[in-house]
Amino acid sequence: MQFSSQVIEEATNALSSFPGIGKRTALRLVMHLIKRPEHEIVNIAGAILKLKTELHLCEECFNIADSETCDICTNTNRDSQTICVVEDFTDLMAIENTNQFLGTYFxxxxxxxxxxxxxxxxxxxxxxVSKVxxxxxKEIILALNTTVEGDTTLFYIAKILSPYKVKVSTISRGISVGAELEYADELTLGNSILNRIEYQY
Amino acid sequence: MQFSSQVIEEATNALSSFPGIGKRTALRLVMHLIKRPEHEIVNIAGAILKLKTELHLCEECFNIADSETCDICTNTNRDSQTICVVEDFTDLMAIENTNQFLGTYFxxxxxxxxxxxxxxxxxxxxxxVSKVxxxxxKEIILALNTTVEGDTTLFYIAKILSPYKVKVSTISRGISVGAELEYADELTLGNSILNRIEYQY
Structure with missing residues (x-):
């Protein structure tokens, strides 16, 4: 791709460094930006810069936070003795968005x-371990991907925590809500029978 | 979507203002940015800002340029009497990338x-008209989309230019290179027969 403007070339290259965005899409985004008012451009550039200058890792749980301790760890209404262990911030956000968990994270x-x-x-x-x-x-809930890496990590952490008096659990695995049994893979379906749950009247 | 960090929320909102990028994709891009080194973030933010601070419209042809006149208009090797009229900068870039046109643009x-x-x-x-x-x-090549809007514009410009001694042409319309006749639409195929080109030995 040839550019007649170096400024546009630079911006296109910068945006095409994002995952899943190629040169053509990046150029489309640049053309969109050119047409936007100045304050919008300044906002976008500022928001990107802040990701490096204003983000902290929470000292308690390594969550991404705006201050030195995250909102969840400082919230006294949350149960600090029930800790949900996740791989990264996006998994934490996904669980938070369910509104089903009132403990803390790690x-x-x-x-x-x-x-x-x-x-x-x-x-x-x-x-x-120090945090435990x-x-x-009282309880460590391991909410990890159901992959080989997730299972290895789960096994390792469960073993490391075995000397301490703490209950270790994992999130349940089974058929997704709304899924049809016919199309479920054999491993998931097999597990869902082995780990069947008693019906609650 | 709930965010535990306002900085991440701002950046996600900023990126999801791009066309075709939703909240989830924007969050994925933000998570990617967080993991990149600082100089890369500064580069991206800088390149976006420059789109407002360093871009000009070429005084001659309204192309987007880094200076007051674009590289194509200042290039004396290009034929300034053959002018290709395009809708916008992306169409100009598309034609430039074919390396088939050595005139100037508008x-x-x-x-x-x-x-x-x-x-x-x-x-x-x-x-x-002033530029003509x-x-x-000597020649104005109208390289516009083959849509109702493109055709209306073509007709209007051809009429406006009719008092001046200038040849007006349009880019050829027909079957794309590599296309199969079977799948071509009737209008295109019909036009390609009406506007057939004599075989060059």
Whole structure:
């Protein structure tokens, strides 16, 4: 692609560095931006810059926060002894959006993945153990992806936490709400029979 | 969608103002940005800001340029008496990328579209006439979309230019390279027979 303007070329290259955005889409976004009023452009650029200058990692749970401790950890209405362990901030947000969990979180910062060279020491597992001891946690809910990496991490954390008096649970796995059994994969369907739940009258 | 961080919410809202990018995709882009090094973030924000601070419209042809006159208009190797009229900058870029045109351009800034309230007076048509006179143009090539709006604009400009001694042409319309006749629409196929081209030995 040839550009007659270097400014447009730079902006297109910058936007095409985003995942899933190619040169053509980036150029379309740039053409959109050119037509917008100045304050909107300044807002967008400012919001992007703030991601580096104003974001912190919560000292308690490694959640992304605007201050040194996140809103969830400072909220005294939330149960600090029930801790939901998640891979990253997006998983935390997904659970928060269900409005079903009133405990606190702990962000691991990844999953154990030997193929990608990620071992337990690169994750916040040591800090999780300290937090379990310090907060006298009653239950640790492991809300991790149901992948090989997720299962490996789950197994590792459960083993590490076994000496402490803390209940370790995982989120339930089974057939999605609204799904048809006919199209469910065998592993999921098999597991959902083995881990069947007693009907509540 | 609930956000635990206002900075992330702002950035997500800013990015989801782009066409074709929803809240979820915007959040994915924000999460990508958070993981990138600082200089990359600064680059992206800077490139976006420059779109407002450093871009000009070429005084000669209304192309988007880094200076007051664009590279194409200042290039003395290009034929300033053969002018290709396009709707906007992206169409100009598309033609430039074919490497088949060595004349100059003129950007209309839109097409006549009464339904959207765009009349000839909102486009750079007066300036086109001045340019035709000033540059003693020999040929005006109208490279417009083959839509109702494109055809209306084409007809209007051809009529406006009729008093001047200038050849007016349009880009050829017909079957795309690589297309199968079977799947071509009737209008295009019909036109391609009416406007058939003599075989060149």
């Amino acid at each position: 962000v691991l910062g990844g999953l154990i993945a030997p193929i990608d060279g990620i071992g337990p020491e690169q994750l916040n597992i040591e800090q999780l 001891i310090k907060s006298e946690a | 950007v209309l800034g839109g097409l006549i579209a009464p339904i959207d309230g765009i009349g000839p007076e909102q486009l750079n048509i007066e300036q086109l 006179i000033k540059s003693e143009a």
